[in-house]
Every structure is written in structure tokens, then in C-alpha cells.
Amino acid sequence: MNNRYLTPLALLSLAWLSACTPTRVGDQVALNSPATWQHASNAKATDAVDLKTWWQGFNDPLLNELIDKALAANHDLKIATARVREANAMVTVAEAALYPSLDFSLSGGREKRIDRIVGVPSGQGIKLITPTADAVSGGLAARWEIDLFGGRHLEAEAAASQAEGSKEGLHAAQVGLLAQVATNYMELRGVQQRTGILQSNIALQRERLRTLQVFAKAGLANEADLARQQTLLQGTEATLPQLTNVGQKLVHRLAVLLGEPPESLEKRLVAAGPLPKQEPAMPKLLPADLLAQRPDLRLAQTEVSAAAASLGSARADLYPKLVLSVSGGVGALAVGGFPSLADSVYALGSGFSAPIFNAGRIRAHITVADARLDQVAANYEKIFLLALEDVENAFVAHRSATDSFGQLTEAEASAENAYRLLDALYQRGARDYLAVLDAQRSKLAASDERAKAETAVSVATVSLYRAFGGGWTVDSSVSAIENASAR
Structure with a gap:
């Protein structure tokens, strides 16, 4: 067929392609989403909760400062941001295949040929020496593969989906980072509160031992009483290094999350501080809302889209390919002292x-891509179920911790009341001093349990917001990417 007919045919085929891509594969996965949560918190949910800055609901300035530093310097976020930049560049690489390529070439050189002609009657070869020649040539060459059946377009779609997935990976890293910082901070405050209670308990145990020693001298206590109290004191004192160790590890973990050396925060956080007295309100989200809010689910969806596009691209290899090419240039040849000869050439082909x-290579690639699509679709369904489990478990943990905290708060109040009553009786001489010390020890034990439950409530709240996927926004993520690119 004449070349002048092939070009209109290619353009007509391209127009037909824009209207239909016969190898495209659907990327929708049907998910069975429940209508409501089974173990929703008793706390009243509200639509006014800002999921992207949920930690500010604790109203703790130091926690806010730590999270701001983590968002600015955490290394996992830096790695995830670099992956986004890498994936965006790969989209450009994939999309470049949709357009014609244009190359420029230039060459030149000097040559002198010596040819020998053999087989002449005299039996001697004849040397033919050509004059020295200078040659220069240059030109342009263009090539364009017409994407008749959408294979290249689908490859570009797969790369774009993978780039979106890298952004969701950044969002997921941010959600996890915020939860880790808040959790470690709450646990640190809880450990510090328990350490203060333990130190008071140790002082009380020492006072009780001193009192028993005085009673023993007066014949009111025996050696067994002293031995039991000494054992109780030593066991209580042995708990202090363990709590100190836990607190130091939490400080070190926070420093690493903030992108700093482990010891950098010790001076800042060594002073004991209270747990936040205020908690964020419960967000009003339905199970189906997780699909748009949780980054891991959004990431799984992009994997399905990328796999579907890759399958369509693999199927497109079964169909014919059409390539258009055009080239043109000029060349110059100068021989000896003669004027140079110039000529121009061009070629148009298809x-x-x-x-x-x-x-079976193409069919095998299609099978591989189809199996990959089945894998990521099943993984998407699995992650959705895990997300539902995550939220339900967070609700259960929050309700359990809240109930325990309420009961232990009442128990602490009862122990405090019992101590005050016994102390009043002791002041009137109706009870002995040891009974007062025992009541005070019971109160401290109740306070320790209450502190653990209070910490559990705060940690459960953080876990609930992490399960909901709170702590990221599209705008903030894009801004972080642009800032990283500028550096």
C-alpha cells in the first residue's frame, strides 16, 4: 500500500482508539460493608470532629509540639515522600511512550581508501588509491507507535495508579506516625504518674517498717512481722527500676520518631507531667466511610486499578502494532581540492x-497479570475486613478501659475515704498507727490501678483514631511533597 494512504489510516485508527479500548479491564471490587458498628463507643459521636488534627482534642501543648516536630523530621515520612517523587517520575516515563520520539544525529569524518585489484594477466595486483575525502552528515528522525489497542495508555494508567498508591503509602505512614507519637507520649505520662505513686508507696513501706521496729522493741511486734514488712518493702522498691526503665525507653522511642538522637528528649521529658484530662470527641463514621478515610484501603484500591490496567496492557500485545517513521537530513562530501558536494535526503515509512x-509468551504474561489482579483484589477485601476488625477492637478496648477507669476511680475514692476515717480514729486513739498505714497503702494501690486504667483510656482513644485513619489531608501531603522536591 502506498505510504500516502497509511498516514490517514493511522490517524483514523487513532481516532477509533480514543473512543474505545478493547483490552480495558474493570477494577471494581464488591465489598460487603456492614451498616453500623457492633461495638460502637457509648460516647456521643459528632460530625464536628476534625480527623486530620484529632490529637489537638487532648488539649496538650507539648503533645502538639512533639507531633509537629515528627511531621517535619521523621525519617519514615522522608522515605515515603521520596517514593512519591520516584513514582511521579515513572508516570512521566510511561506517558512518554504515547508520543512521537524525535532524535537528532550528526556525524563526520575523513577517509582514504586503498583498494587492490588482483587477477590481472601480469599476475601483479594493482593498487587504487582514492583521494582523501571529508564527509559530514546530520538530520532528524521521528518515530511514533500508534497505540491502536490501548496498551500504552493502559501502561500509563498503571503507572499513574502506582503513583497514587505511593501517595497513600505516605498518608499511611503519617497516620501510623501520629498514633505512635501520641501512644508513646500517653504511656510515658502514665508511667511517670505511676512512678510518683510508687515512690509514695515506698516511703510508706519504710515508715511502716520503722513503726514495726519501734513496736518490736516495745514487745508489740515479733520478728516475723518485721521480716514480712522487709520483704514487702524490697519487692516494692524492686518495681521502681523497672518503671524507670520503661519510661526511659519511651523517651528514646519518641526521640527517634521525631528524627532526633535517642537522648535528645530526656531533659525535656524527664519532668513528670499529668495525662491529658481532655479527650477528643468520638468521630461519627460508618463502616463504609473507611474506604475513603483509611490510607491502607485507598492504597489497596490503587493496587487493584494498577493490576487491572497491567492486565489490559498485557492483552493488547495479542493485537497488531503500527509504527510511523520519518527522517530527513543533509550531507556534504569534499574530495581533495574539489568543491564539496551537498545533498539532502528524507524518508517516510510505516x-x-x-x-x-x-x-506462549504473550499468553503467559496475560496469565501472570490476571493472577496478579486476583491477588490484589483478594488483598483489598482482606484489608477491608482487617480495617473493620481494627475499629471494632478499638471500640471494645476503649469501652473496656473507660468502664475500668470509672470503677477504679470509685475504688480509689473509697480507699481514700477509708484512710481518712481510720486516720480520724487514730487521732482519737481508737485505732493503731499500723492500721492507718495499711489503709494508706490500699489507697496508693488503688491509685496505681486507676492510673493504669486512665492511661489505657487515652491509648485506646489514640488507637480508635488510628483505626479510623485520622491524621492526614491531601493538601498537607502535597505540600510536604513539594517542599521535599524543592530541597
């Missing part, structure tokens, strides 16, 4: 290829 036999 190529058409179709697979006939490839030992």
Missing part, C-alpha cells in the same frame, strides 16, 4: 507487525 508464534 511498519505493521502482528504476533504469530511466540511459544
